[in-house]
Amino acid sequence: MEVLQSQDAERILEAALLCAPHPMPVRDMRALFDDTVSADTVRGMLARIQDQWQGKGVMLCEVASGWRFQTRADVQVHLDRLHPEKPPKYSRATMETLAIIAYKQPVTRGDIEDIRGVTVSANIVKQLEDRGWVEVIGHRDAPGRPALFATTRQFLDDLGLASLSQLPTLEGLPVGQALLPGLEDELAADAALGAAATDEADAPPASDAPHAPDSAPHAP
Numbered sequence: 001m002e003v004l005q006s007q008d009a010e011r012i013l014e015a016a017l018l019c020a021p022h023p024m025p026v027r028d029m030r031a032l033f034d035d036t037v038s039a040d041t042v043r044g045m046l047a048r049i050q051d052q053w054q055g056k057g058v059m060l061c062e063v064a065s066g067w068r069f070q071t072r073a074d075v076q077v078h079l080d081r082l083h084p085e086k087p088p089k090y091s092r093a094t095m096e097t098l099a100i101i102a103y104k105q106p107v108t109r110g111d112i113e114d115i116r117g118v119t120v121s122a123n124i125v126k127q128l129e130d131r132g133w134v135e136v137i138g139h140r141d142a143p144g145r146p147a148l149f150a151t152t153r154q155f156l157d158d159l160g161l162a163s164l165s166q167l168p169t170l171e172g173l174p175v176g177q178a179l180l181p182g183l184e185d186e187l188a189a190d191a192a193l194g195a196a197a198t199d200e201a202d203a204p205p206a207s208d209a210p211h212a213p214d215s216a217p218h219a220p
Helices: 006-019 026-031 039-052 073-082 092-104 109-116 122-131 153-159 186-197
Strands: 058-063 066-071 134-139 147-151
Touching: 006 039, 006 066, 026 039, 026 066, 039 058, 066 073, 092 109, 092 122, 092 147, 109 147, 122 134
Parallel strands: none
Antiparallel strands: 058 066, 134 147
């Protein structure tokens, strides 16, 4: 493969990211150059491309599955007017269950029920699984070997996060529609997060979120 100038390589990488239908991992970016550039070199190009898009309506960011261009939140509200359909609504019970899994994972249905104080419907768990936000990652070594649930890469991608370490503390978690589609109002969000917080005072850091699922930031 011919040796490319740095500027040409960045143009190729930028074009690939703009055209990619899904977040692109660094290994795929290296394949653009027949693996003749290192991961560190690719990351350097990504940083420069990020700088070049500062102040634009779209930005380059890293999520769990890789890198993608997405619209900025202040621009997205205007673009949503072109597609006025509303994102799906989720019940308070569903949001509480999701919050508990995100903050306490891995957890069993029994763990969730202990925290919420009520039975968790199988339909709620299935809804979250169908959405691609939670999955079974194993089974607890206990009678009945109950399934252990955790959040997925899709969950992080939909929230615009690269890893669980970026989830804010319960005390600092923003509330409202920007958290996840389906929250009815700030009171419902507070209730969902408060349910998880009451189990243990030292709950580990967890979830953040811009637009999620159907309203996840769009590529330009």
